[in-house]
Amino acid sequence: MSTDAGSPIARREPFPLELPRIRELRIRQIPFEPPKLEHFNSSLSRFKEAIEFIVETDGAIPVRAYGPALFVGDVEVNQSERLEETTWRLLAFEPERLKRGAPISWGWMKDPEAARQPTKFHYELEDGTGTPRR
Numbered sequence: 001m002s003t004d005a006g007s008p009i010a011r012r013e014p015f016p017l018e019l020p021r022i023r024e025l026r027i028r029q030i031p032f033e034p035p036k037l038e039h040f041n042s043s044l045s046r047f048k049e050a051i052e053f054i055v056e057t058d059g060a061i062p063v064r065a066y067g068p069a070l071f072v073g074d075v076e077v078n079q080s081e082r083l084e085e086t087t088w089r090l091l092a093f094e095p096e097r098l099k100r101g102a103p104i105s106w107g108w109m110k111d112p113e114a115a116r117q118p119t120k121f122h123y124e125l126e127d128g129t130g131t132p133r134r
Contacts, residue, residue: 019068020059020086022106022119027053028126029095044079044093051092051125053077055106060085066109071116072123073102078109098123 032050034042053070061068061082069078070090075098079091092098102123107116 017062017064017108019061019106019108019117020057021117022055022121023058024056025053025104025119025121026126027051027124032091032093047093049095051077051095051098053090053092054083055088055090057086057088061088064108069107069109069111071105071107071111071113072098074113075102076109100124 028051030050030052032044032047034044034047036042055068055070067078067080068088068090069076069080071077072092075092075094077090077092079093081089083089100123103118104121104123105113105116105118
């Protein structure tokens with residue numbers, strides 16, 4: 001049996017998996033149109049509205065298998081898309097599960113409560129003017 005010595009693989013420094021802090025969070029109810037797929041229906045096709053969370057962070061979110069998630073109380077909001085380097089959009093499709101005034105924490109999808117970052121934000125919907133509803 002032969003072996004190929006080849007070149008040694010250069011060691012790569014580990015990269016951080018910590019999420020940056022949330023600088024700003026905007027929450028509003030929006031109309032939702034599911035993605036148009038060519039060969040099958042979207043699993044989101046039954047939803048006509050969503051709660052939109054626009055998250056602005058103080059740094060880029062590292063790429064990994066699990067994406068970022070907000071936790072409104074114990075409800076995980078993990079349908080996300082990156083809009084800009086430090087801006088993400090997350091959508092919740094069952095607004096009845098979100099409790100007004102619930103604390104919002106920040107973490108990775110499926111994070112246990114102990115691993116989540118607490119934030120200064122609480123769940124309140126904005127009215128049409130961009131201010132929280134009272």
